[in-house]
Amino acid sequence: MNRSIAETRARVERSLKRRRWAERRFQAYGLGAVLLGVGFVAIMFSSLISQGWSAFRQAYVTLEVFYDPEIIDPDGTRKPEDLAIADYAALIRNSLKAKFPGVEGRAATKQLAGLVSGSAAQELQRRVVATPSLIGQKQTLVVLTSDTVDQLLKGRIDRTLEEENRTISDQQIRWADQWVRDGQLSLRFNQRFFTNGDSREPEQAGVWGAIVGSIYTLGVTLLLSFPIGIAAAIYLEEFARRNRWTDLIEVNINNLAAVPSIVFGLLGLAMFLNFFGMPRSAPLVGGLVLTLLTLPTIIIASRAALKAVPPSIREAALGMGASRIQTVMHHVLPMAMPGMLTGTIIGMARALGETAPLLMIGMVAFIVDVPKGLTDPATVLPVQVFLWAGSPERAFLERTSAAILVLLAFLVLMNATAVVLRNRFERRW
Amino acid sequence: MSTATLATPVATAAEEPAATSPPVPENCKTVGRVTADGALLIARGVNVFYGEKQAITEVSIDIARNQVLAMIGPSGCGKSTFLRCLNRMNDTIEGARVTGSIVLEGQDIYDKHQDVVQLRARVGMVFQKPNPFPKSIYENVAYGPRIHGLAADRVELDEIVHTSLQRAGLWDEVKDRLTSPGTSLSGGQQQRLCIARTIAVNPEVILMDEPCSALDPIATARIEDLIDELRESYAIAIVTHSMQQAARVSQRTAYFHLGDLIEVGETDRIFTNPRHKLTEDYITGRFG
Numbered sequence: 059m060n061r062s063i064a065e066t067r068a069r070v071e072r073s074l075k076r077r078r079w080a081e082r083r084f085q086a087y088g089l090g091a092v093l094l095g096v097g098f099v100a101i102m103f104s105s106l107i108s109q110g111w112s113a114f115r116q117a118y119v120t121l122e123v124f125y126d127p128e129i130i131d132p133d134g135t136r137k138p139e140d141l142a143i144a145d146y147a148a149l150i151r152n153s154l155k156a157k158f159p160g161v162e163g164r165a166a167t168k169q170l171a172g173l174v175s176g177s178a179a180q181e182l183q184r185r186v187v188a189t190p191s192l193i194g195q196k197q198t199l200v201v202l203t204s205d206t207v208d209q210l211l212k213g214r215i216d217r218t219l220e221e222e223n224r225t226i227s228d229q230q231i232r233w234a235d236q237w238v239r240d241g242q243l244s245l246r247f248n249q250r251f252f253t254n255g256d257s258r259e260p261e262q263a264g265v266w267g268a269i270v271g272s273i274y275t276l277g278v279t280l281l282l283s284f285p286i287g288i289a290a291a292i293y294l295e296e297f298a299r300r301n302r303w304t305d306l307i308e309v310n311i312n313n314l315a316a317v318p319s320i321v322f323g324l325l326g327l328a329m330f331l332n333f334f335g336m337p338r339s340a341p342l343v344g345g346l347v348l349t350l351l352t353l354p355t356i357i358i359a360s361r362a363a364l365k366a367v368p369p370s371i372r373e374a375a376l377g378m379g380a381s382r383i384q385t386v387m388h389h390v391l392p393m394a395m396p397g398m399l400t401g402t403i404i405g406m407a408r409a410l411g412e413t414a415p416l417l418m419i420g421m422v423a424f425i426v427d428v429p430k431g432l433t434d435p436a437t438v439l440p441v442q443v444f445l446w447a448g449s450p451e452r453a454f455l456e457r458t459s460a461a462i463l464v465l466l467a468f469l470v471l472m473n474a475t476a477v478v479l480r481n482r483f484e485r486r487w
Numbered sequence: 488m489s490t491a492t493l494a495t496p497v498a499t500a501a502e503e504p505a506a507t508s509p510p511v512p513e514n515c516k517t518v519g520r521v522t523a524d525g526a527l528l529i530a531r532g533v534n535v536f537y538g539e540k541q542a543i544t545e546v547s548i549d550i551a552r553n554q555v556l557a558m559i560g561p562s563g564c565g566k567s568t569f570l571r572c573l574n575r576m577n578d579t580i581e582g583a584r585v586t587g588s589i590v591l592e593g594q595d596i597y598d599k600h601q602d603v604v605q606l607r608a609r610v611g612m613v614f615q616k617p618n619p620f621p622k623s624i625y626e627n628v629a630y631g632p633r634i635h636g637l638a639a640d641r642v643e644l645d646e647i648v649h650t651s652l653q654r655a656g657l658w659d660e661v662k663d664r665l666t667s668p669g670t671s672l673s674g675g676q677q678q679r680l681c682i683a684r685t686i687a688v689n690p691e692v693i694l695m696d697e698p699c700s701a702l703d704p705i706a707t708a709r710i711e712d713l714i715d716e717l718r719e720s721y722a723i724a725i726v727t728h729s730m731q732q733a734a735r736v737s738q739r740t741a742y743f744h745l746g747d748l749i750e751v752g753e754t755d756r757i758f759t760n761p762r763h764k765l766t767e768d769y770i771t772g773r774f775g
């Protein structure tokens with residue numbers, strides 16, 4: 059060890075150069091990784107938005123409708139039962155024929171009627187039942203077009219294709235163009251998308267049913283998995299003596315976190331539906347299944363958060379004569395809470411996006427009604443996306459992307475709430 | 488120093504046993520008088536095991552009122568271990584096992600009927616590293632009285648916080664910032680806060696494990712003054728690595744070596760006239 063100082067300095071100098079280079083290279087890797095990630099997210103969002111944005115606007119047509127007493131109430135009884143079952147589609151057909159004279163024959167009439175959504179007749183029925191005095195009058199109404207006219211107006215239908223390869227006929231295109239020239243056709247904000255449940259008709263399909271289903275399902279999940287997960291973590295971390303049983307439990311929890319989610323669906327099917335006889339497709343059961351799925355995540359994160367609380371805090375509290383439960387409740391838990399909330403966010407985000415286990419318990423059914431309770435049949439947002447993605451109609455394609463956007467918005471909202479909550483707790487001293 | 492006494496350790500039991508103390512076990516090899524007048528906390532034949540490993544062997548000693556007992560010895564000799572037995576903080580360590588008896592005013596604290604919470608309210612502890620709660624200064628001091636229900640109302644609680652901080656010599660420094668976090672104080676202030684927190688529940692015994700090891704000489708001097716004042720009301724046991732500190736604050740000194748209690752005696756006597764060879768080596772700096 060009798061190297062001269064000068065030589066030592068020279069060696070350090072050389073190693074320094076190498077270290078700086080390594081540091082810069084590593085930073086470049088990191089930056090590259092971040093940019094790559096951001097790039098993919100940007101691609102995903104731009105594709106979703108470019109595809110899904112148009113679903114937030116929908117084609118409406120302005121029609122002149124005559125509430126013909128001959129059709130609605132030929133006997134003139136004005137009995138609500140009779141008014142309810144009248145042939146309102148005929149009113150729409152007549153209105154369309156008045157606009158486009160010279161349409162004769164069943165096939166042509168059917169094509170003409172196909173321009174307007176089936177919901178238009180329901181709209182007329184609703185109005186007449188509410189105010190029977192409308193009968194015999196004329197009214198200008200704005201009604202939904204069919205999904206094909208909507209897609210045509212949004213330019214999503216290729217007019218140059220052969221007629222038989224299109225979902226809309228040449229004749230229908232001519233009629234729609236006539237509407238456009240007369241200023242009767244317009245795109246308006248698609249409110250139904252946010253207030254309706256699912257439907258076979260794309261123009262009437264909405265995500266509200268799935269949103270409510272998701273809220274119920276995740277509500278059940280959060281209500282069960284958060285307290286159970288934290289209680290389990292506290293017990294295992296603060297109270298349980300380490301022995302073979304706690305080791306076994308620990309290994310099992312870690313393994314459960316890695317089990318494919320569909321297995322939890324099978325478990326839910328066997329246990330909740332077949333054994334306990336709970337209703338199919340219900341948010342309650344969905345919530346229970348997702349609870350099983352999120353519990354391991356929450357327990358593992360919560361235990362890590364508890365482990366990170368410095369032992370000196372526990373000693374201080376115990377040394378003051380606090381009981382073990384007081385030590386945990388007054389000091390350890392508040393300090394561990396931010397970490398626990400992080401775990402809960404991760405778990406709930408995963409639960410929000412789960413489809414597979416819910417398919418097993420029947421939440422994949424076609425459900426039109428918005429669920430009113432925990433045991434009503436329901437579906438959830440990701441399953442709705444899955445269902446629409448499998449539908450052949452062109453208009454469901456944009457709805458799929460729009461529903462994904464809604465799902466992402468839901469996720470962001472949920473996480474933002476949790477982050478705000480966490481920052482409250484994180485007021486570290 | 489007399490070398491004659493070094494070779495022949497004298498069993499304490501042979502010396503005048505205090506009337507209040509239970510007899511010292513026959514196998515006690517400690518030199519000097521382990522009993523004390525006005526004994527409050529009495530340890531007899533205490534062994535501590537961490538798993539298979541024995542950390543403390545057959546320690547018998549009294550801790551008396553209005554007196555500071557200093558525990559000295561080389562690192563790893565079991566001072567902290569013994570101190571933690573005295574308010575059962577060892578319960579929290581998995582695999583730690585204590586045998587023998589430790590009696591607080593006639594009650595064996597390791598008796599299965601002993602309530603640990605009540606014990607720790609009577610035997611307070613100050614740790615080596617200041618460990619204030621991550622709460623406000625006020626809350627730090629008020630915590631003990633609160634969980635033990637010592638204050639009937641807010642006024643009384645304010646009063647307890649005030650007097651505790653005053654006695655810990657911290658009041659003037661923090662009276663305008665009681666709501667700011669306890670961890671925002673300097674190290675020495677934090678340690679005095681921890682002492683204030685301990686005396687707020689009005690314990691009978693205060694155990695201190697190297698309370699000044701993280702502090703500068705000025706903060707150390709303040710805490711030593713404080714310990715001297717607290718002696719008026721409490722029985723105090725303090726672990727220290729500084730022999731000067733032991734000499735300054737304590738009336739009795741106990742020397743530990745590899746889990747054995749080698750010698751106990753008046754502090755003046757131990758430092759001027761140690762009877763055991765190991766004690767002498769240690770205080771003269773030939774060991775540890």
Ligand SMILES: Nc1ncnc2c1ncn2[C@@H]1O[C@H](COP(=O)(O)OP(=O)(O)OP(=O)(O)O)[C@@H](O)[C@H]1O
Pocket residue numbers: 537542560561562563564565566567568569580
């Ligand atoms: N939690 C534990 N588990 C196992 N062994 C321990 C534990 N705590 C202490 N020991 C052992 O017990 C012996 C005494 O330790 P202790 O902490 O009481 O020493 P000390 O006298 O306080 O030392 P120092 O002056 O360095 O603080 C040491 O050999 C130590 O390794």
Ligand SMILES: [Mg+2]
Pocket residue numbers: 566567568696
């Ligand atoms: Mg120690």
